[in-house]
Amino acid sequence: MDNYKEFKEYLEEIFSKEDLPVDEIKIRQFYKYYLLLVDWNQRMNLTGITEMKDVVVKHFLDSVILTKYFRFKNGDKIGDVGTGAGFPGIPLAIMLPKCEFFLADALEKRIRFLNEVIKELELTNCTTAHGRAETIGRDPKYREQFNAVTTRAVASLPILLEYSSPLLKMGGSFFAYKGPAFEEELAASGKAQRELNLVAKDQVTFEISECDLGFRSILSFQKTGILKSKYPRREGLPGKKPIL
Numbered sequence: 105m106d107n108y109k110e111f112k113e114y115l116e117e118i119f120s121k122e123d124l125p126v127d128e129i130k131i132r133q134f135y136k137y138y139l140l141l142v143d144w145n146q147r148m149n150l151t152g153i154t155e156m157k158d159v160v161v162k163h164f165l166d167s168v169i170l171t172k173y174f175r176f177k178n179g180d181k182i183g184d185v186g187t188g189a190g191f192p193g194i195p196l197a198i199m200l201p202k203c204e205f206f207l208a209d210a211l212e213k214r215i216r217f218l219n220e221v222i223k224e225l226e227l228t229n230c231t232t233a234h235g236r237a238e239t240i241g242r243d244p245k246y247r248e249q250f251n252a253v254t255t256r257a258v259a260s261l262p263i264l265l266e267y268s269s270p271l272l273k274m275g276g277s278f279f280a281y282k283g284p285a286f287e288e289e290l291a292a293s294g295k296a297q298r299e300l301n302l303v304a305k306d307q308v309t310f311e312i313s314e315c316d317l318g319f320r321s322i323l324s325f326q327k328t329g330i331l332k333s334k335y336p337r338r339e340g341l342p343g344k345k346p347i348l
């Protein structure tokens with residue numbers, strides 16, 4: 105219980121500095137998630153970040169800070185592609201209980217972990233799928249079904265645009281979590297933006313001094329047209345031959 109007290113005080117302090125409101129239910133969910141992450145990480149490779157304060161800042165805060173800069177509506181469907189151990193999808197699902205989250209990853213063992221997290225945290229707004237973005241984006245169950253798609257630490261921008269556009273409804277938003285040096289990637293993504301009907305909108309860069317997280321950026325794109333049926337290309341091709 106002492107550990108919970110320390111965790112709660114730290115998370116409240118860090119989140120309140122960024123004007124991110126959390127109640128007791130959410131804090132308990134974050135704590136359970138932290139315990140599961142550290143426990144399962146002993147048996148499978150989920151994260152290199154395990155110290156409590158680092159997890160709060162580098163995984164939890166870094167994931168949810170999207171909600172400080174961008175607004176979501178109740179009922180919005182949000183897909184997190186290449187979610188890994190659940191970032192940013194699970195922390196966002198805790199913060200936005202009235203949005204529906206879909207978490208996908210190419211590695212089955214990570215999906216097994218996420219299903220356990222969803223059960224233990226009693227998250228009723230999350231579903232998962234094991235699969236690559238290229239295949240999920242062709243499945244009518246998922247194609248053009250989402251108001252927003254997120255990705256963190258998955259691939260470079262031209263590749264990410266091909267992963268996310270198939271999932272987005274017309275007018276939907278793609279959010280790419282990046283470091284501060286995104287300009288080069290953004291400049292290289294012009295052709296992919298045009299080809300995939302995803303137009304660059306806002307870019308926010310902010311600094312988080314705790315735990316030396318430093319400067320982080322979130323880039324947003326908006327889907328402005330129907331996607332050509334040839335996208336996404338077959339598994340592996342967006343990475344091997346990005347649209348440049």
Ligand code: SAM
Pocket residue numbers: 185186187188189190191192208209210211214235236237238255256257258267
């Ligand atoms: N988003 C998480 C985070 O920020 O901690 C995980 C990042 S991890 C470096 C990249 C993840 O993307 C891995 O779990 C990998 O399996 C997944 N991934 C890479 N390419 C993918 C694809 N084409 N479709 C689905 N998942 C993919």
